Amino acid sequence: MSELQLTHLTYCGPNLPPAQIVFGPELTVIYGTSDTGKSFIVKSIEYMLGGADLAMVPEGDGYTQILLGLLMPDGSPLTLLRAPDSNSIFLYRADLRDLVMATPDASVTAVHNARSRNSLSIHLLRALGLDEVLIRKNEAGGTRPLALSDLLHLSLVTEKRMIGDVPPVLRTGTASTRTAELSVMRFLVTGEGDPAVDAGLNAGQRRVHKGQVQLLDQLVLDLSAKLVTQENERQLRDRLIRIRTALDEQSAPLRQVNESHREAVDSRMETARELAALDERLTEVSDLLGRFKLLEAQYRSDLERLAMVNEAGSILGYFKVGACPFCGAEREHQQANHRVEETTQLHIAVQAEAAKTTALLADLLPTIADLDGEQTALISRRVEAQSDIGVWDQIIADLEGGIAALRSNVEELVEERSVVERELELQTRIAELDDKKSRLVGEGAVVTTRPTQHIPTATVGAFDSILQQTLNAWQVPAADHAEYDQYYAEIRAGGRKRIERGKGMRSVLHSAFTTALARFCMDRDLHHLGFVVLDSPVVTFRDPEPDDIDDVELTSTVVDRFYKDMLSFPGQAIIMENGDPPTKVLSEAVTYHFTGTASGGRAGFFPASMR
Template sequence: MSELQLTHLTYCGADRPPAQISFGPELTVIYGTSDTGKSFIVKSIEYMLGGADIALVPESEGYTQILLGLLMPDGSPLTLLRAPDSNSIFLYSADLRDYVTDMPHASVTAVHNARSRNSLSIHLLRELGLDGVLIRKNEAGGTRPLALADLLHMALVTENRMVGDVPPVLRTGAANTRTAELSVMRFLVTGEGDPAVESGPNAGQRRVHKGQVQLLDQLVLDLSSKLRTQENERQLRDRHIRIRTALDEQSAPLRQTNESHREAVDARMETARQLAALDERLTEVSDLLGRFKLLEAQYRSDLERLAMVNEAGSILGYFKVGACPFCGAEREHQQSNHRLEETTQLHTAVEAEAAKTSALLADLLPTISALDDEQTALMNRRVQEQSDIGVWDQIIEELEGGIASLRSDVEGLIEERSVVERELELQARIAELEDKKSRLVGEGAVATTRPTQHIPTATLSDFDSILQQTLNAWQVPAADHAEYDQYYAEIRAGGRKRIERGKGMRSVLHSAFTTSLARFCMDRDLHHLGFVVLDSPVVTYRDPEPNDIDDVELTSTVVDRFYKDMLSFPGQAIIIENGDPPTKVLSEAATYHFTGTTSGRAGFFPTYAH
């Protein structure tokens, strides 16, 4: 059966060295450090094969041409050239791997349009012999032409889809595309498209449903007028994931800054409490010093007065006539030594009082000195505490400025997330209304025969057998009784749906489904693109994530067995992983090791090394 093969992906710029990966005809493994452009390669392949857009990375600045090399089913080369943010794709019937200045052999649009024959989808499907295939689009049996995107999502799996909730068979998960997506799976495993069926409403239906259809149309128009973007559901979900990632990245520094602000405020409050206690003690010390110094002055004044009294008494003792200056006795009542005795007694009394006052002063002076020292220490500490408060005020002010900036960024992301969620809700409601309208239009459609809706049991059993063999070959634990449930479009293994498993198991089951489907088609000469591109297909360990589901732990054995099995894959396989592949793979497959450093190949773009 006709198949395609990828030969290279190249980014070119007029003044840039080419960024290029050459794909081997069998297994190619690109592994190494995160943020080196591995997943960007997968997204670029998807973009070159008709993807709506691509989120460019800073390292791609200056690169104006993206080249994707293909080998067509007849073995001839074809190079697709597309510029970033362009819907035009130029076709060259040659293997070009450098900056292109020649005129193209043809030009097509990246957007698939069934009414136009000038799209990449129709061009490649024509080369694959699939341009006349019809697939069923509604339950009434209405059909539409097969598109390249219908097949691509079954062969190329991005990291987000690898671990996402949407089953591998479904491209968008929207209700209005479910029938078509299931029909694509049926076409791949049976090789049979759907016959064209006239599914327009009959006259009776037009009368009965006209009002309902018009009402649904009006509701759809009303809801569509509220949409603020032209992005489809997949693009919105990708943007929602990017916003959530950015929120997680922004929330961490905001929480850290808030915590630093809280600690700074607590430290300032503690310093303020210490300063208040210092002020209180300083007031007490100052009050005591004032009182004690007054007392000291009083003691010294008393001693001076006592000294004066003692001196005056000695002088008065020399007077011989008149009344006694000490007791007031008249001369006739005085004895011969009266004045001498009185002088001695006064001196003794003064000396006793002076000694007592001196003792009190001696006790007071050390206390005053200690209080002076304490007051000086307290004042020095007060100056330091006030300086510390100033420092904390400055830190708090700076942190509050940082919080305001971070909070503004987070609030902007939250607002953007709300807009995206609102858009997704509107699109879901529009899809639901469109599905109801499709059912109304399709009910009682004029059709001589209804196409078969489900995959035959025997075919489904054969596919389930291949899926189980793949999981057994990889030695995946808790994955017995694997099957594709076509009624729920879901993969089951170990008695559980894929959506009920943890992210590690979801990625493994998605990888097993994609490779098993390719093997099934190639072994039976059924239609398939001929290659698979898997981003992070087997993950032995993931950091715990919020709301993740507990599941079995995947060991390194699964990784080794996965790569061993992929060495015998019948088509072309391109694997993107962080971990190192086994030594046997390094020797037998085309491998690229992105180191993220100046040693070896830093990443996809040469600028990674700078």
């Protein structure tokens, strides 16, 4: 029978070393310290095979591509490429294990849609020969196509599901999907799908169906009441095109006017800054002129006073009697030419001081003249700048008036566009609800004969035998009389349901069911994905938890026997565990030991430099 095989899981990113696990064709064991990426590997495989989302770990920052390598049933390689937080999956018909830059051979969506042929589920099911298989979707016998997710949870078991309360056969545990999940189990162990009939709904479902139709009618009425026009969808779309055209026509002039307004504001600001600089310089020049003119007046006053002193000295020189008017000496102390000498000395001193002051005045006058010229030029430029600001103010006012008019037109068009888009959205929603109602109404037919939904007793007995053999091979205590109860979709062992056992026993029973189902299908050439991925299948010790149910203790013997049995597993097995596997497994299987530290071998899934 056609099967798949996982070859590698690789994370790639620009300028980052790849994070990669290469899976062996038979048994691969990844073990070691907690929080090193073992469970993340399982979740990544699930994500790459159509999972809805993947919670990235901090060590994965910067990795932009996830690659999952497969061997198809015909032996050809296929690489799936998917980015984190993306529903698109790119297919490469080659074995790629590094950053991919090539154009994909095909592109599919991760979301399964029975009405679309472009999904990963349809692509892989077609390769497995399962794309035409139908399974029952309700108790009345209605059917739907098989999806990859219907099979994946029976081959890949996360740690949460391993110890969870939901039975291994069921994927969600909800009532709405229970019939389909039981139908998948029946298909795997019998090889027979359900006939392509739509048998309608049972009584309870018809009541729900009627309520759904009434609810949809009410929703349509509520949405129709919100419509403000009587235009149909085509008229609204034509109107929307006209509005968008008008908006484009109005937006160009508005952008031009806005640009002119910005330029005018910039120019006014530049002129205002120049005017402020002129005012500052005028203040400095006026202050300097005031000071220098006071100094000029002082110099001229000094010169006039020196002239008067010189003239007075000449006059005083004619007095002959009494004390000397220049030095104050009494007559008896004066020499014959005393007054002439004093007059001459005074004249010389006055002339020297007058020459000095005249020179200072001569230096000052050109400076005053320059400042007067600068003041005149500054005043003239200030008047021009004030005039320019007035001109810019007028230009800005005119542009703002134009902007207001154009913006008013654009806002009206935007508002009208919003109304039309809202109308179209309402009409689209109404059409969707009408379509859902039509499909619901079409599901009301009931046929007189419903196809069987139970697995034949002989087939169940044969599967129970494989399940018991598996538990015996693992030497699991208190697990006699193991069986699959198809009416409750539960596993029983040791006279107790799986849900009534402790977490460790629930893990072992879930693992035994998954591997027994794979063995059953492969031994009988029935359909199966061909691999099992088990996260923490055998737990020898767990810290006590308040809600744990008392149960038998699982010894190391169970672990050893589990690994020994998995070495002879007919398909591909990938195991994640904390504890070390037996020495025989280390020598015969592909193993990875995650130490949690860079110094002790491989730290974890992601390179140690990124941890």
